[in-house]
Amino acid sequence: MADEDKRLEQIILTRLVRLNAKIQGLVTGLAAGLLIFIATNWLVLKGGRQVGPHLSLLGQFFVGYRVTFLGSLIGFAYAFVCGFIVGYSVAWMYNWIADLKEVKN
């Protein structure tokens, strides 16, 4: 039992955590997508003379995006894809560097 405990302690103290790139990508993508979706619809529901003048600037990057309900769906798709790429890349690169470090040690 004591050995088992030492092993766990050693793992915790010396080993590096690995990230699941797919999950990280999915989570970041979903979070980004939802953020845009909610933010867009919030402005749509609030209404007013000029709806979301700043958020609509996203259209510069996300071609076809506008601050409308349809735009929120388009924004969701764009943000999901970008978020996925970002999350996946960070995790993949992190794992790669962590592997290199552990092999070196």
Place this chain on the structure above:
Amino acid sequence: MDPHTVVVIGAGPAGLTAAYELAKLQRRAIVLEKQDRVGGLARTENYKGFCFDIGGHRFFTKVEEVNQMWRALLGQDFLRRPRLSRIYYNRRFFYYPLRPLNAVIGLGLLRSLLIVLSYVRWQLFPHRREETFEQWVTNRFGKRLFQTFFKTYTEKVWGISCSDLRAEWAAQRIRGLSLKTALLSMFLKPKQTIKTLIEEFHYPRLGPGMMWRAVKDEIERRDCAVRLNCEVAAIRRNGNRIESVVVSNNGHDEIVQGSAFISSMPLGEFLKKLDPPPPPRVIEAAKQLRYRDLIVVCLIVKKPNLFPDNWIYVHDPEVRVGRIQNYKNWSPDMVPDPAKTSLGLEYFCTQGDDLWNTPDADFVELGKREIGRIGVADATDIEDGCVVRVPNAYPVYDTDYRRHLATVREFVDGLENFQTVGRNGLHRYNNQDHAMLTGMLAVRNLVLGEHNDLWSVNTEPDYHEEALVEESAIEEALARVFTKLDRLAFGLSLGAVSGALLFVATLWLVLKGGEVVGPNLRLLNQYFPGYSVSLWGSVIGLVYGFLSGFIGGWLFAFLRNATMFLYMVRAERKAQRGLLRRIFDYL
């Protein structure tokens, strides 16, 4: 005498289990026991038909082989009993393990408040060094709780002040607490199984001696021998081999030869009896291994019921008794007459001190007086009593015992055909199950040529907590959750992705062109001086994006690791406190 016989010294749980295993392997074994009955510290004494346990022996174990053996041997006579134990302090009873509401009611609001304040004070300003038991407990519970619920009983058991008792003792008592258990306890609520383990235990219908008598019968049925009233007076060796033992039986000396030897007698006594003796430094080290002794005053009371507990811890400093056992509540058959009750009053002492030297008759009187004073029975209702003296009940873990034990061990391990087993044979605070396990492993070493390390068979005070754990899968999961996030790797990867993102975003706007290129993204230069939405700006953006991503990622990983570490420390502390609350269960 068959020279291939394995000679086993001591018919306690360890020795009997070893002989039982030998018998199962169809080896000749002979057990030599100096007393007139089997069981050792786990024997059952009988006085006028009343059965008295030495203390109270709960049967519980994590060792499956032991569990199976117990069940197979006793069948229906292996009872499952409910547990109730309380602390007597300041003329009041408190549930043990402590229950907060009950403690508050018993102590009163003011005292409880002071305890809470003292707890907070010691959490904020703990002792910097935890050298003594007092400091160790105070840092975890506060001084007042220590004084109320830990000090007096611990001092009764060990006979020294808590400020002289090393912190290591407490740390060792709960050392079986695994990090795994501690972490798990933060996630999981205790399961019913654990609750049951704490609230119930197994017990032979006629006390622990019943178990050991059954083992004796089984050994004899398989043509091996258990000889009572046979004290091993000398152990003869030739170099590193033991050849025979000299047995003293009612004044007659007899030589018993064997091919291998297993001893469960106290280590020091074993070395003293070796002929020729071991080197003086080994003898000297063995002399330093100390024990705490016990006296049990057995009283018969003319009352059918006294109190519902199996036992009561007596913390009150006004009386010298340390624990009171109510045997009828362990098993109704411990008492031959249902109209009566039998109690066992445990006095912790050291051979030669005033308690040890008190004559039996005076001891019974002392017992009667103290029982009356505590109020669990009327002194006039006590119709009879006897005294059982138990030398070497507790191996003492003092400051230097490890060093002395190492010296002794080095010598003993050099004996080729010999294994020392059990509680006092290993000077280890083993319960029955672990004593038995050492007996089993010793046989495997001698007969099957295995190399099991008996010294590492541990006392594990965390049986209850461990019931939580579904071993490797959980360990794996915990390792995954709690391992470190590498700061550099996370910083670099987040930096690289942020840099790339800003680079691409800038370039995209530049390529799109227009009258005013990227007026909004350009605002970033408020934070990134020199940045612009241009070809060159995208390169600068890449650098800035990388740097800020790196710092952000590094900081995130650092904070995540630090929080995780604090969380783990907290989890371990909390679990330690949980175990410490039940520390008296391990005495």
